[in-house]
Amino acid sequence: MTTTLLASTRRIFELALGQMLWARRSVLLALAAGAPVLLAIVTRLTLAGGTAFVQINGRRIDSEAVFGSAMSLLYLRFIVPAIGVFYGTSLIADEVEDKTITYLFTRPIPRGAIVLGKFLAYLVCATAVVLPSAAVVFMVMVPFGNMAALLGSFVRDLGVLVLGLAAYGAVFLWAGALFRRPLVGGLLFVFGFEQVAVILPGYVGRLTLAHYLQANTTSVVCLLLVTIVALWAAMLVIEHREYVLER
Amino acid sequence: MKKRTRVFLFAAAGVLVVALAIGLVAWATRVSAAGGASEDLAYVPATARMVAYIDVRGLTNSPFHDRLRQLQRSTPAGQDALEAQTGIRIDTDVDGLLIASTAVDVPVERAQSSLLIARGRFDAVRIEGLMRSKGGQVDLYKGKRLVTLANGANDGTLVFAEPGLLVFGPQASVRGSLDAKAGTAAGIASNREFMAFVNDVSQGTAWSVAKLDTASGGTPLPPAVLSQLPPIDWIAASGRVDTGLHGFVRAEARDVQSAESLRDVVQGFLALAKLQGGRDPAYRSMLDSVALSAVGKSVSLTFDVTPAVLDLLTPAGPQGPALRRP
Numbered sequence: 001m002t003t004t005l006l007a008s009t010r011r012i013f014e015l016a017l018g019q020m021l022w023a024r025r026s027v028l029l030a031l032a033a034g035a036p037v038l039l040a041i042v043t044r045l046t047l048a049g050g051t052a053f054v055q056i057n058g059r060r061i062d063s064e065a066v067f068g069s070a071m072s073l074l075y076l077r078f079i080v081p082a083i084g085v086f087y088g089t090s091l092i093a094d095e096v097e098d099k100t101i102t103y104l105f106t107r108p109i110p111r112g113a114i115v116l117g118k119f120l121a122y123l124v125c126a127t128a129v130v131l132p133s134a135a136v137v138f139m140v141m142v143p144f145g146n147m148a149a150l151l152g153s154f155v156r157d158l159g160v161l162v163l164g165l166a167a168y169g170a171v172f173l174w175a176g177a178l179f180r181r182p183l184v185g186g187l188l189f190v191f192g193f194e195q196v197a198v199i200l201p202g203y204v205g206r207l208t209l210a211h212y213l214q215a216n217t218t219s220v221v222c223l224l225l226v227t228i229v230a231l232w233a234a235m236l237v238i239e240h241r242e243y244v245l246e247r
Numbered sequence: 248m249k250k251r252t253r254v255f256l257f258a259a260a261g262v263l264v265v266a267l268a269i270g271l272v273a274w275a276t277r278v279s280a281a282g283g284a285s286e287d288l289a290y291v292p293a294t295a296r297m298v299a300y301i302d303v304r305g306l307t308n309s310p311f312h313d314r315l316r317q318l319q320r321s322t323p324a325g326q327d328a329l330e331a332q333t334g335i336r337i338d339t340d341v342d343g344l345l346i347a348s349t350a351v352d353v354p355v356e357r358a359q360s361s362l363l364i365a366r367g368r369f370d371a372v373r374i375e376g377l378m379r380s381k382g383g384q385v386d387l388y389k390g391k392r393l394v395t396l397a398n399g400a401n402d403g404t405l406v407f408a409e410p411g412l413l414v415f416g417p418q419a420s421v422r423g424s425l426d427a428k429a430g431t432a433a434g435i436a437s438n439r440e441f442m443a444f445v446n447d448v449s450q451g452t453a454w455s456v457a458k459l460d461t462a463s464g465g466t467p468l469p470p471a472v473l474s475q476l477p478p479i480d481w482i483a484a485s486g487r488v489d490t491g492l493h494g495f496v497r498a499e500a501r502d503v504q505s506a507e508s509l510r511d512v513v514q515g516f517l518a519l520a521k522l523q524g525g526r527d528p529a530y531r532s533m534l535d536s537v538a539l540s541a542v543g544k545s546v547s548l549t550f551d552v553t554p555a556v557l558d559l560l561t562p563a564g565p566q567g568p569a570l571r572r573p
Contacts, residue, residue: 135266
């Protein structure tokens with residue numbers, strides 16, 4: 001059973017990766033990856049020219065501080081959740097919408113392999129775009145002389161990006177398996193509830209994934225748990241659910 | 248997997264590997280955020296209480312320096328004497344100057360002493376010859392020639408630690424400096440708290456970081472001033488010069504309450520300064536640029552001395568006053 005699941009997962013992964021990478025939806029990925037790079041180049045040129053500077057609370061902010069802000073505000077608060085919602089919800093929901101899920105279900109493979117294979121394809125596809133983008137922003141924004149001091153936090157940020165993509169992807173993959181049109185709900189959760197909850201006092205923030213996008217042990221464990229539980233739940237849903245395809 | 252998919256994945260991995268490799272090279276070569284002072288900081292022992300750095304080359308080449316020279320109209324006191332004694336002209340021979348105030352373990356008491364680390368172009372033979380002609384003794388320590396000039400209370404030791412790098416100070420401090428560089432004693436880079444402050448200010452043309460140890464009296468501030476201020480643990484300052492001067496001062500108070508008190512004290516001083524100097528356009532413009540903020544235990548102050556302010560401070564003619572007082 002395990003061998004069958006792994007072999008089937010690999011087959012689905014290879015099939016889904018090619019489709020995902022060269023699909024129209026990838027324009028979103030390209031934009032998500034390209035915009036911060038463009039922004040970084042413009043900011044660096046502006047700061048290097050000395051024609052402008054960024055000031056927060058009366059303190060002049062240099063390019064590496066701008067890099068830190070880009071990582072936390074642009075990547076972790078916007079790009080990771082956005083990619084997670086758009087891709088995660090589409091992994092199963094699009095197959096149902098396009099009525100192509102029947103072709104997958106008729107294959108002699110465990111249904112759970114479809115979830116795992118598609119999730120891994122999403123994760124590879126998203127990390128292959130987001131991580132190099134963050135790396136380019138790091139190279140552009142941080143002067144060589146300051147890289148040594150920031151290398152550790154940069155590597156930790158990359159790890160958090162991967163875990164964040166995995167957690168958001170898994171949660172919305174589950175949502176996609178449960179609901180017919182999960183995108184609107186997902187967007188409301190990510191850009192509505194999460195944005196408000198993280199700034200609310202008390203414990204409400206802990207009910208969001210954004211709260212755990214940090215490089216500490218508790219957050220890493222939480223993100224891994226959420227990913228595993230959401231994937232397992234999605235596999236359970238797809239194993240037992242009968243999808244009624246509209247004519 | 249299709250070929251184009253494989254190519255894309257390899258390209259993505261390549262970009263990531265290149266970024267990490269560059270970061271690793273930077274880390275391996277230990278190029279820190281301390282700018283031009285990074286290599287010289289290796290000579291500062293972990294016992295340092297205060298470190299200050301001046302990018303002399305950057306300062307002397309700046310338009311701001313030219314304006315200051317117009318204001319000053321004379322050679323800084325002591326520069327001619329230093330040149331006569333050692334052959335060193337600070338404005339032309341020295342590129343960077345790092346001063347560290349270190350605690351030195353001497354048999355009788357634990358004393359504070361200053362260490363001067365200068366990078367530039369020095370006539371080593373002339374300087375050593377001059378010191379020897381005045382009774383300087385030469386010792387070898389870790390393969391370096393230490394020239395010590397014992398002159399009663401003022402004992403001074405000089406060593407050319409590497410080509411173009413001069414270390415000067417009391418013998419114990421200079422030996423401690425060479426130990427720190429050799430790795431046989433802890434260097435200031437091992438003090439992460441200190442280095443965090445250094446990284447915060449080291450982009451300036453001149454900067455300074457000081458640990459205020461009020462218990463042992465080891466502070467760069469006069470006790471009379473310190474007694475009027477809330478408890479402060481650290482002070483960091485930096486100044487970036489181009490056509491003007493952009494200053495930044497940060498004080499780390501012992502706790503949040505002390506930080507708020509400190510901010511109130513500084514605010515009071517600023518209000519007083521505005522009251523006294525507000526009529527003078529030069530001072531008013533400078534005071535208007537002051538931004539004060541307090542975040543947690545940290546109180547920060549920034550200010551700008553713009554070219555316009557310098558124009559107002561510069562005397563109108565040869566007979567004009569050197570500096571207008573409010």
